[in-house]
Amino acid sequence: MAWFRGFSWAITLVTVVLNVYIYTYPSFTPGKCSWNHSYEDGSDLIGERVRNIPYFGDLYKTFFVKESSEKLPQPRDIRMMAFGDPQINGNWPSTPYIKRLDNFGNDYYLGHIYRVMKSRLHPTHVVGLGDLFSSQWIADSEFYNRTRRYMTRLFPRPQEQTFAELDFIAMHKDVDWVSHLEWFQRSLADGVFLRPEFYHYENVYDWSSANLTHEPLFINVSGNHDIGYGDTTYQHMARWRRLFGKDNYWIEFDNDTDHPWRIVVLNSLALDGPLLQPEFKDYTWQFIETLKQRSYHGSSILLTHIPMYKPEGLCVDGPLVEYFNEKNCHPGGEYRIGLLKSENHLQYDTSQAVMNAIFKGNYSGIIVTGHDHEGCENYYNYNFTSGEWHASKSIDSPKYIKEATVRSMMGDFDGNTGLITGHFNHDTKSWEFNYKSCPFVVQHVWWVAQIGIVLSIMLHSINFLL
Ligand SMILES: *[C@@H]1O[C@H](CO)[C@@H](O)[C@H](O)[C@H]1NC(C)=O
Ligand SMILES: *[C@@H]1O[C@H](CO)[C@@H](O)[C@H](O)[C@H]1NC(C)=O
Ligand SMILES: *[C@@H]1O[C@H](CO)[C@@H](O)[C@H](O)[C@H]1NC(C)=O
Numbered sequence: 001m002a003w004f005r006g007f008s009w010a011i012t013l014v015t016v017v018l019n020v021y022i023y024t025y026p027s028f029t030p031g032k033c034s035w036n037h038s039y040e041d042g043s044d045l046i047g048e049r050v051r052n053i054p055y056f057g058d059l060y061k062t063f064f065v066k067e068s069s070e071k072l073p074q075p076r077d078i079r080m081m082a083f084g085d086p087q088i089n090g091n092w093p094s095t096p097y098i099k100r101l102d103n104f105g106n107d108y109y110l111g112h113i114y115r116v117m118k119s120r121l122h123p124t125h126v127v128g129l130g131d132l133f134s135s136q137w138i139a140d141s142e143f144y145n146r147t148r149r150y151m152t153r154l155f156p157r158p159q160e161q162t163f164a165e166l167d168f169i170a171m172h173k174d175v176d177w178v179s180h181l182e183w184f185q186r187s188l189a190d191g192v193f194l195r196p197e198f199y200h201y202e203n204v205y206d207w208s209s210a211n212l213t214h215e216p217l218f219i220n221v222s223g224n225h226d227i228g229y230g231d232t233t234y235q236h237m238a239r240w241r242r243l244f245g246k247d248n249y250w251i252e253f254d255n256d257t258d259h260p261w262r263i264v265v266l267n268s269l270a271l272d273g274p275l276l277q278p279e280f281k282d283y284t285w286q287f288i289e290t291l292k293q294r295s296y297h298g299s300s301i302l303l304t305h306i307p308m309y310k311p312e313g314l315c316v317d318g319p320l321v322e323y324f325n326e327k328n329c330h331p332g333g334e335y336r337i338g339l340l341k342s343e344n345h346l347q348y349d350t351s352q353a354v355m356n357a358i359f360k361g362n363y364s365g366i367i368v369t370g371h372d373h374e375g376c377e378n379y380y381n382y383n384f385t386s387g388e389w390h391a392s393k394s395i396d397s398p399k400y401i402k403e404a405t406v407r408s409m410m411g412d413f414d415g416n417t418g419l420i421t422g423h424f425n426h427d428t429k430s431w432e433f434n435y436k437s438c439p440f441v442v443q444h445v446w447w448v449a450q451i452g453i454v455l456s457i458m459l460h461s462i463n464f465l466l
């Protein structure tokens with residue numbers, strides 16, 4: 001049985017190589033998979049030599065070199081990890097077992113990306129850019145179950161930060177959207193959504209009272225598959241807000257320093273319409289108006305699901321907008337006819353209004369979006385004469401904002417992670433933003449690495465028994 005033993009060892013060797021690969025993949029493309037600035041100690045000569053060896057040098061750096069606390073700048077860099085469109089599927093009674101296994105494995109494939117990237121790069125912020133789920137047309141029970149998977153398998157976080165949501169999910173009661181409707185309509189009538197206090201947060205490092213300041217701040221952005229477009233209902237919004245928080249808000253950091261900056265989270269699904277609940281559009285535009293009225297003297301990071309308008313040719317997705325009609329409505333969904341069904345970009349005027357409200361003054365900024373799956377990078381150049389923003393591949397104006405459309409983290413798009421570094425330049429007194437896109441690999445490689453482990457154990461057990 002020598003051939004069988006040889007075969008077992010061959011399988012084992014392949015398995016080991018694949019597993020080493022999947023746990024160290026960023027080291028193959030360290031340029032794309034690191035923050036824009038790093039602050040390691042680099043004084044000793046041997047260390048310097050080792051670091052220049054491809055792959056192994058990066059492994060050495062990752063596992064043996066710590067950032068030197070003396071070299072770390074003040075203020076600390078913003079290190080934000082952004083994940084686009086995981087779009088996890090669910091299982092129905094009719095789902096075949098092989099597809100169920102695929103869904104199960106896919107959760108851990110996506111979770112693997114997060115675990116590897118988080119332990120490598122220790123982000124200060126983690127952003128889920130929307131389309132967490134594959135469909136907005138699911139009942140509460142399924143929404144809860146997918147949220148639990150999202151929280152425990154894809155993006156596991158300390159229990160102190162998640163127990164409230166997980167306890168709510170465990171109760172498994174349909175969301176009380178009627179009370180939510182009453183609260184919303186009363187608030188809208190009372191002008192609550194016109195008040196900055198409703199959206200305002202300051203220096204948040206942990207949403208939970210546990211104050212785990214070493215953990216990244218987790219930020220949720222609503223996507224069309226989470227809450228819908230024109231078809232968004234109170235039920236969608238009630239359960240989103242219950243488990244993922246507000247859809248529109250800002251967090252201002254370091255306000256009383258020379259380096260203020262803020263994060264703006266925007267629900268871009270309710271800006272264009274027409275909507276089933278037009279009051280959602282009123283409320284979202286009240287948020288934009290509140291931003292516009294607010295004087296802010298610092299840099300802004302806009303996090304939203306749908307990219308800004310841009311002409312054909314700059315990204316894979318060109319401008320496209322669709323409305324529900326007789327042909328594309330499911331039976332029973334006729335009430336949707338005429339509503340916004342989907343769009344690739346925000347409409348032109350909407351995009352201008354959003355950028356004008358947020359990026360006022362000569363301050364730097366960046367827009368981070370998801371939605372298009374392929375990923376894309378552009379600059380919005382401001383024309384001081386016309387007061388308009390023009391999308392371009394190049395920087396053509398002293399005032400410009402980069403838009404990074406983050407490539408999807410799905411296996412078919414190679415399990416991508418978006419990395420945003422913000423670095424404060426003391427000479428120009430300005431935050432400088434940099435975007436990188438770090439690829440993993442198609443999900444099959446991850447699967448083979450897992451199956452290899454099982455197979456190796458089986459083969460060696462057989463060898464042992466014979
Ligand atoms: C969600 O999970 C619970 C058990 O955790 C189960 O009873 C329920 O049927 C699931 N919902 C759906 C729609 O599959
Ligand atoms: C949270 O912890 C930080 C130090 O890690 C401390 O400076 C801060 O005051 C704490 N905040 C609260 C609300 O306890
Ligand atoms: C974001 O979503 C997670 C669930 O994935 C939740 O634990 C967290 O509280 C949400 N954040 C906010 C600000 O509500």
Ligand SMILES: *[C@@H]1O[C@H](CO)[C@@H](O)[C@H](O)[C@H]1NC(C)=O
Binds near residue numbers: 255256257
């Ligand atoms: C931000 O800080 C400035 C200066 O310290 C202060 O005047 C302003 O009111 C602050 N703004 C907010 C919204 O806290």
Ligand SMILES: *[C@@H]1O[C@H](CO)[C@@H](O)[C@H](O)[C@H]1NC(C)=O
Binds near residue numbers: 361399
């Ligand atoms: C902003 O920059 C433009 C172009 O460099 C300049 O013309 C304008 O005066 C600046 N505005 C302010 C308020 O500094």
Ligand SMILES: *[C@@H]1O[C@H](CO)[C@@H](O)[C@H](O)[C@H]1NC(C)=O
Binds near residue numbers: 383385386
């Ligand atoms: C800026 O806008 C003005 C007025 O619309 C136009 O004449 C000019 O060509 C624009 N500049 C650039 C660089 O596009």
Ligand SMILES: *[C@@H]1O[C@H](CO)[C@@H](O)[C@H](O)[C@H]1NC(C)=O
Binds near residue numbers: 433
């Ligand atoms: C950081 O990013 C800026 C702008 O993208 C770039 O010019 C610079 O070279 C980068 N710095 C490093 C250390 O890579």
